Amino acid sequence: MRRQWWVVTAVAAVGLWFLISIEPVLMPFFVSMILAYLGDPLADRLEAQGLSRRLAVSLVFLLLTLVIVLTLLVVVPILGRQLGQLIESLPTVLTWVQQTVVPRIQSLTGLDLSTDIDQMRKAFVDNWKETGTFAASLLAQVSRSGLAVAAWVANLALIPVVTFYLLLDWDILVAKVRGSLPRNWEPAAVRLAGECDEVLSAFLRGQLIVMLCLGVIYAVGLTLLGVRFGLLIGMLAGLASIVPYLGVIVGISVAGVVAFFQFGDWLILLGVATVFGFGQLVESVVLQPKLLGDKIGLHPVAVIFAVLAGGQLFGFTGVLLALPVAAMVMVVLRYLHEHYKNSTLYDAGRQRTHDEESP
Known part of the structure; x- marks a missing residue:
């Protein structure tokens, strides 16, 4: 059994080296x-x-x-x-x-x-x-x-x-x-693959639709207000919303500065805040429950780290793959954590105390 794990590890290492090389x-x-x-x-x-x-x-x-x-x-x-x-x-x-x-x-x-x-x-x-x-x-x-x-x-x-x-x-x-999977690995692998598919579906399909909808809402709202660069600011805010609350913070800051510089009136800031507030309302009431739910489970810090690490390691290709890979890694880590909580390593102290107290 140990030899099989060494073979799997060696094959994985060679495969990773090959991917990095090409x-x-x-x-x-x-x-x-x-x-x-x-x-x-x-x-x-x-x-x-x-x-x-x-x-x-x-x-x-x-x-x-x-x-x-x-x-x-x-x-x-x-x-x-x-x-x-x-x-x-x-x-x-x-x-x-x-x-x-x-x-x-x-x-x-x-x-x-x-x-x-x-x-x-x-x-x-x-x-x-x-x-x-x-x-x-x-x-x-x-x-x-x-x-x-x-x-x-x-x-x-x-x-x-x-x-x-x-x-x-x-x-x-x-x-x-x-x-091609080993027969004794297939049940666990199929289960992990199903969970990864749920997470990736929620992210790649759901999150992208959420980002697009928010970008359209922000862009249309800013354009109707007459704010210059409304389409650009709205789309950038929609893209930034891949990290929770980052899109609205970046968008409302940039749009507020541009709008105030353009109109010179503090009331325009209320209109900008209304546009982004409406976008957040639509996201929390409609988009998030319908498209995402609680399937992704990626912390905002993990999202930022994954994008930066992917770009550093593999350039533009790494940025493309960073979040899908991070989502799958989170599924695997949750699976390993579940097995660890049910293992003798985690429960060894309690089991030893129970054995000592038993007559």
């Missing part, structure tokens, strides 16, 4: 796995309605493609334009802070921050110019490198192809993996 080429495959996992339940439902697997997968694949293409064509250009306008307006904001806010702070506290703000504004303007020059030179260099461009295009082209075939054979792959 990390630069894994990104399109992991993206395809996530898309296939998200689309498989819909394909199964269409298949249950009498469609063939290939036709069901083709319809799901077409739907995913339309959503991605529409997002790239409609939302991304608007976000990019608003981001550029926001960056261009930051020096003006810093000047306003230096001329309006700093004197009030100085009169109340006696602190002179004008020099620091002025240095910050100058540093931002200088670095922004240098960043633009660096980005232009980098783009020119990449454009001259045909191999880099070809690799980038090839990775993007692989995603739809791999996604289609994974969707087509998803159930077959799952059945083969289950059939």
Whole structure:
């Protein structure tokens, strides 16, 4: 038995080393796995309605493609334009802070921050110019490198192809993996896989829908108020809501500053607070109970650590996989903790005391 565990450990170590070695080429495959996992339940439902697997997968694949293409064509250009306008307006904001806010702070506290703000504004303007020059030179260099461009295009082209075939054979792959498990491991493995599927479903499907809905609510509300960069701020706040309360804190802070600087009226802050308060109400009353419940079980600190650790270890691929892997790790840790609480190691002291008290 011990020898079997050594073999399993060695195989796992070699597999981990292999994945780390080929990390630069894994990104399109992991993206395809996530898309296939998200689309498989819909394909199964269409298949249950009498469609063939290939036709069901083709319809799901077409739907995913339309959503991605529409997002790239409609939302991304608007976000990019608003981001550029926001960056261009930051020096003006810093000047306003230096001329309006700093004197009030100085009169109340006696602190002179004008020099620091002025240095910050100058540093931002200088670095922004240098960043633009660096980005232009980098783009020119990449454009001259045909191999880099070809690799980038090839990775993007692989995603739809791999996604289609994974969707087509998803159930077959799952059945083969289950059939390859050692028979005495299968019950525990199937149980863990079921719990991981619940957590991943709640996160990848539920949490993403919650983030999207909050982003739309914030963006529409801020836009109706007439706040500049409403779409950008709303979507960023929706993305930040992956960590509980972070989205509303970031969104209301940035939107409040932008709105007050734009209108110069304290009443606009009440409108901004109303938008984010309505979003929080919808999340707590409708979105969270209906889509998530208590299935994820990831602490906000664990979410932050997982994203940072994944990015540090595997770059962008690690960021993509950080939270799904963290969710599965939490399931395994809960399983191990349950076994530990039922083991003789945990209960040894109580058992020994019971034996000593027994006649």
